[in-house]
Amino acid sequence: MRSSIFVKKGLICIAILSSLLLVGCHSSLDQSKPTADATIQASSEISHYQSIIDAANGTPSAEALRAYIAQEPLLKDKVNHQKNIDDFWQMLISLPAEQVQKLAVRADENVLQGWIDLLDLYHNNYQDPAALQNAFNDWKIRYPANPGVKTSPTALIQIIHQSSISNNPKIGLFLPLSNNGKIFAEAILQGFLDAQKGLPIDPTTATSSSEQNSPNSDPVQSIIDSITSSSNNVTQENNPQTPSLVIDNAPINNQQVKVYDTNTQSIESLLQQAEQDGITLVVGPLLKPDVLKAIQINTPLNLLTLNELDNDKMPLKNNVCYFSLSPEDEAVNAARHMAKEGKQVPLILIPSSPFGERIANIFAQEWQKLKQTPVRKQSFGNIDSLKARTAQSTGIQMIGTPIVIAEQQNTNDTAEAIDAVYIVATSDELSLIKPMIDIATDSRTRPTLYASSRSHQTDLSTDYYLEMEGLQFSEIPLLAGANSTLLTQANQRLSADYSLIRLYAMGIDAWLLANHFNQLQQHDIELNGATGKLSVNSNNCVIFRTLPWLKFKQGKVQLI
Incomplete structure (x- = not known):
């Protein structure tokens, strides 16, 4: 009897244990299935919203902003979550004021309304980091559930902490x-x-x-x-x-x-x-x-x-x-200056090198924006090849190959005569190129000649100045005479080496820009630097330099 009881008890225990195991397994399976489904669904939603963001390609829009907001709570990875907040904020502050005003916030969009209110506080206080800090603290009290409270935009926090930089x-x-x-x-x-x-x-x-x-x-x-x-x-x-x-x-x-x-x-x-x-x-x-x-x-x-x-x-x-001493800046300056002087059909003379091609393309892109007409280019070789051409007395003809750029609207080449030549050359090269242009052109129809600062060097003779009569060139303000005392100081320090003086001027402007870093980040700045008039004209915060232009006249140089 007793053994039978033990057997029965054992069977009962095994049955109970088996039931528990089956329930546990069943429960585990039931719980894992919705978890996996939720993960797949979240991943799909993240991809959907990312496709909307990618389609915007950085251009601010209400649709992209709402996609960022919808995607944010789905991102569990800390890095991706911060990137979402940072990219959203960058797009929001890039949104033109008129678009902000037109952005209709629905009654259920408390998050978007919070961000827009923060944007308003930001625009009113970004030049005063302490005031921005106080405004941000008040905002967090009013919008405690906004994701920006827990994960604040990096750019906003950097500005708040930049009072020491200012x-x-x-x-x-x-x-x-x-x-x-x-x-x-x-x-x-x-x-x-x-x-x-x-x-x-x-x-x-x-x-x-x-x-x-x-x-x-x-x-x-x-x-x-x-x-x-x-x-x-x-x-x-x-x-x-x-x-x-x-x-x-x-x-x-x-x-x-x-x-x-x-x-x-x-x-x-x-x-x-x-x-x-x-x-x-x-x-x-x-x-x-x-x-x-x-x-x-x-x-x-x-x-x-x-x-x-x-x-x-x-x-x-x-x-x-x-910030750089970009020769591309000079090419853009040249196109703008020549267009302002009413030129219509430019030729650019460049060295036969990747550098020359790059400058020609930058010049043509800017000219397309200004005039919507093609630019022609002609390349030249090294000093020896230029001397050989000089010996042949053939000169440099005013012809060239049209530069075709992707965004060009008008691809029809013009049959009009060249009325302007932009020369990217050293002083030694220019001393050979200009006489060859003079030989090949009639004085009455000769195009206006322009050159980059590469041609302006130290120790140029009076004969060189006379030979360059009428030619215009761009130069940094320090070497264009903006501060004669500072130029004397630079000459003394660097033995009047113009190449090094330009870098010396760059050092001056780096200090100037460093002390205006807040304004640089907001693209709200224009400074008179030693290397040019400094401004920001790019979403990437690239400093652009506008250069003055000078002209050789009767053996001297004068500001235009």
């Missing part, structure tokens, strides 16, 4: 101060530090040469002293004096600038070190490969790079602006 920036300067690029980096560093101390405005405020080159306990200045041991008294006979041009003075800041040599460590290591050093703004790097590395690193630091990349390699990043 008033007293802690700057790290990334330059290749050893090996490759050393001589160029030193010229930029010299201009940067001179601007930090304050630029001379007139002869009565200029610092004497002995004071400029006196020993300094600052280790950064020691770097500079090594390249300024010799000074030249350069004649200013042919340098233009044009008081109508000015160079803005940037705020004087006695805080030490920390310099990092980009040839000694990786860019990633240097950015980490700069962050540990309390740097708030990095100026640099200078070399393109280093710039590419810097923008690919997800650093919280603001970057004012000293070079730019191709458009497809410059992502829209709220903490990055690009």
